[in-house]
Amino acid sequence: MSRRIGRILLRAVITLVMVAILNFGLFRVIPGDPASLLLGGARTSVTDEQIEAQRQNWGLDRPLFPDQALDYLSATLQGDLGYSFKFRGRHVADLILERLPATIVLVGLAQFIAILCGVMLGVYAGWRRGGAVDHAATGVSLALYSTPSFWLGMLLVVIFSTALGWLPGYGAYSPGANVGSLDLALDYLRHLALPVTAVALGLIGQYVVVARAAMSDVVTEDYMVTARAKGLTGGQMLMRHAFRNAMLPVVTLITLNLGYVVAGAITVEAVFAWPGIGGLTVEALNARDYPVLQGIFLLLGVSIVMANLIADLAYGLLDPRVRQ
Amino acid sequence: MDDWPFRRRAVVKAMLLGSAVPCVLSSRAFAALSCDGHIVRMGANVSPDTLNPFASYSNWWPLVYTYDFLVCVDAQRHADRRGFAKEWSVADDNVTWTFKIWPGMKWSDGQPATAKDAAFTYNYVRKSIGTPNELNAGWNSTEGMQNVESITALDDDTLQIVTKSPTRWPIDNGVMMVPEHIWKDVSYADARSTFRNDPPLVGTGPLIIQDFQQGQFVRLSPNPHFRTGQPKTAGMVFNFFNTADPIAQGLKSGNLDYGISLTASQWADLSKDSAIEVGQNRIEQRDYLAFNTASGDGAGSTEALQDPAFRDAISYAIDQKAIVERAYQGHADAGAGLVMPAAADYYSDLSNIRRHFDLEEAARRLDSAGYRDVDGDGIREDKEGNKLQLELITGTSSGTLEIPIAVVQLIAGWLGQIGIPVSVTQLDSGALSARTKAPAKGGGGWDLLVAAGWRSPSAHDLLVLGKSADSSNTSYWSNEKFDQLLSEVEITVDLKKSQELVDRAVRLIYAEAPYIILSYPLMLDAHRKDCFEGWGTEISGWSYYPFDRLKSV
Numbered sequence: 001m002s003r004r005i006g007r008i009l010l011r012a013v014i015t016l017v018m019v020a021i022l023n024f025g026l027f028r029v030i031p032g033d034p035a036s037l038l039l040g041g042a043r044t045s046v047t048d049e050q051i052e053a054q055r056q057n058w059g060l061d062r063p064l065f066p067d068q069a070l071d072y073l074s075a076t077l078q079g080d081l082g083y084s085f086k087f088r089g090r091h092v093a094d095l096i097l098e099r100l101p102a103t104i105v106l107v108g109l110a111q112f113i114a115i116l117c118g119v120m121l122g123v124y125a126g127w128r129r130g131g132a133v134d135h136a137a138t139g140v141s142l143a144l145y146s147t148p149s150f151w152l153g154m155l156l157v158v159i160f161s162t163a164l165g166w167l168p169g170y171g172a173y174s175p176g177a178n179v180g181s182l183d184l185a186l187d188y189l190r191h192l193a194l195p196v197t198a199v200a201l202g203l204i205g206q207y208v209v210v211a212r213a214a215m216s217d218v219v220t221e222d223y224m225v226t227a228r229a230k231g232l233t234g235g236q237m238l239m240r241h242a243f244r245n246a247m248l249p250v251v252t253l254i255t256l257n258l259g260y261v262v263a264g265a266i267t268v269e270a271v272f273a274w275p276g277i278g279g280l281t282v283e284a285l286n287a288r289d290y291p292v293l294q295g296i297f298l299l300l301g302v303s304i305v306m307a308n309l310i311a312d313l314a315y316g317l318l319d320p321r322v323r324q
Numbered sequence: 325m326d327d328w329p330f331r332r333r334a335v336v337k338a339m340l341l342g343s344a345v346p347c348v349l350s351s352r353a354f355a356a357l358s359c360d361g362h363i364v365r366m367g368a369n370v371s372p373d374t375l376n377p378f379a380s381y382s383n384w385w386p387l388v389y390t391y392d393f394l395v396c397v398d399a400q401r402h403a404d405r406r407g408f409a410k411e412w413s414v415a416d417d418n419v420t421w422t423f424k425i426w427p428g429m430k431w432s433d434g435q436p437a438t439a440k441d442a443a444f445t446y447n448y449v450r451k452s453i454g455t456p457n458e459l460n461a462g463w464n465s466t467e468g469m470q471n472v473e474s475i476t477a478l479d480d481d482t483l484q485i486v487t488k489s490p491t492r493w494p495i496d497n498g499v500m501m502v503p504e505h506i507w508k509d510v511s512y513a514d515a516r517s518t519f520r521n522d523p524p525l526v527g528t529g530p531l532i533i534q535d536f537q538q539g540q541f542v543r544l545s546p547n548p549h550f551r552t553g554q555p556k557t558a559g560m561v562f563n564f565f566n567t568a569d570p571i572a573q574g575l576k577s578g579n580l581d582y583g584i585s586l587t588a589s590q591w592a593d594l595s596k597d598s599a600i601e602v603g604q605n606r607i608e609q610r611d612y613l614a615f616n617t618a619s620g621d622g623a624g625s626t627e628a629l630q631d632p633a634f635r636d637a638i639s640y641a642i643d644q645k646a647i648v649e650r651a652y653q654g655h656a657d658a659g660a661g662l663v664m665p666a667a668a669d670y671y672s673d674l675s676n677i678r679r680h681f682d683l684e685e686a687a688r689r690l691d692s693a694g695y696r697d698v699d700g701d702g703i704r705e706d707k708e709g710n711k712l713q714l715e716l717i718t719g720t721s722s723g724t725l726e727i728p729i730a731v732v733q734l735i736a737g738w739l740g741q742i743g744i745p746v747s748v749t750q751l752d753s754g755a756l757s758a759r760t761k762a763p764a765k766g767g768g769g770w771d772l773l774v775a776a777g778w779r780s781p782s783a784h785d786l787l788v789l790g791k792s793a794d795s796s797n798t799s800y801w802s803n804e805k806f807d808q809l810l811s812e813v814e815i816t817v818d819l820k821k822s823q824e825l826v827d828r829a830v831r832l833i834y835a836e837a838p839y840i841i842l843s844y845p846l847m848l849d850a851h852r853k854d855c856f857e858g859w860g861t862e863i864s865g866w867s868y869y870p871f872d873r874l875k876s877v
Contacts, residue, residue, distance in 0.1 A: 169573050
């Protein structure tokens, strides 16, 4: 057991080191010079000297290998993510921490709702296979699963914001709302409603499909017939035998999806102008802001590796066959 | 397996409760800003990365409402705002400029705003020239200051600028006036990078920035000390978006009062809404087709690109009117010369030398210039006998209106019809910037470029597209005569003489055709009619929109 855990941990560490190395090269192969982009907008003339001075300022004039690469790796190992080009020397860690809560709230809440609704609906559909709910849930789930969440988002905006006027269609809160007041909290919830729904709807489809399939497999098992023969009620059979066994693939999916909580939902954030990590990624990419991009993708890599790690470990706890 | 452990009634109750949530949330108790707040709600798609005018070009909106220029475009176009200077004059020597600052003017924090602040702002920038932290990374830049001899506050109301040679720079520059008492302790290193100029700002403009949430919004409130009276609204909020879709939806739902940078289809849709009024405004953007005229490093695939006769013939194969109608759906002026109609002081439609769309004429001219289809396969050969197959790169630079992809498709179609196949590569702004850099810096290698530029309506900026070795000159074209005219323009104060020089330069570059100006796109905007009135039509793309003068309905 301990050897297995050790192997999993070692694999996670190696993956993280690879992510950190790839992060450095990945964004630098994209054509485009951050100094030219920052200084040389379409409205200005910049001289080569100005661009060169900016490159020196950011250390981009030094050789990519080994100078810049080694600096990046050693700083990353020390937890220093560097300074942003686009945001004029602000700490990358500060920028990410500033945007992270909005993304965690958005995607985390959407995951929670999706897990709750999706698993319940999937289990019900699998428990009562062939019924009206099963047919409806399967059809709707497949449709939601295959629909891009940004498109769902646009649809929600058109219906609930533009046509009905119930909810705001963009931003995290109304400018000028009193900070710290109850009004602000309610205002935030109103702004959160549509983006959360857009992300959650896509995820619900995923959970329904997986939970239904798992439950369908379990209900045909011999031990379920035995349980019924022993005189257990439907509820007892579901909770004691079927549900726990069907949860294995669902738990795996949940754990893996949790890794994407910090990655945000870039397209949904764009549709709703949600001030999260997704928006920051787009801004940094457009400006070729290497330190910010490296920071975001490192965070993303760490969260996914950690989620996989938890999934691996949880699998061992849930399924004795894996432990053996 | 039919027994389900949860009660149906509980599920129904939960569903009913859930369905009530939107109704509760949409009640007036939770309503966001509305007309009642008397705050103008704007939608824009360029988000500032800092409010420091020395460190960024992305903060034009909203800084232009908080800070004044000395003169610049505002004062010349909007007589009821003018600039930091109320009036100005130039001496007979054409190098000594005298500016009278508004008497008794105050900064928004109540401190006196005098000629000393203006002198401080200019000299602060000027003294950075040649230092490691030269201030050249934002609107308040050293550009043009090399020609300045001195900038002095003669008294609280009088500023004197003496230039080394005659130039219109003193009244054309876009340096934003900042208060000395705020900026005097900011080092150059901080001013050009890390100093964020966090709100509340201190300015002399009509609206003062009070709150800034990066990537989300900027909130401004009326300046109680504004020289011609406090604005009538309760303020303004700029909401920033990555795309125009939320702007259009926000207008329809009543969450926004004004939206800009709309697409033609959004504009058409909004025009059907009786609560919304749409507008289209001339701006200083020009969309163009550039030929890669470089030789040696960075040259295109054929030497034909360096031949004015080849470029002249191609010009006959471009139908600017069709481009406007089909690609821009009518929301543009047809392109002609370097100067766009929005630059009224210098505009000419070049009617007496203008080429007209005629594919047969284009083919004839190509034949006579030596670019024939010798082997009869439908593709012309260049003078070296190689088949002409051109690579066209395109993309939208940051800070410009998007170029419809149909523009490129039309051009490729017309060139194909005269025996010149074109392959199109669409790039993002970063990649486009890398490929259009000077050949010495690793750029070039393409044949045709469809791109856009948006500069000020000053004579220099109108001609800069053809200036040798300038980063804006993406065709790499170089012409001594043109450069000489541009140099003369730069040292000319008299508007009439400046107009003559610009006209000569525009005609020269038109004849040589390193660029074919395709269109001058219109800025599409829309505003709601239910909250505010006084939107006006005097909107200038380069400078500020006079929305501080709105009144509640």
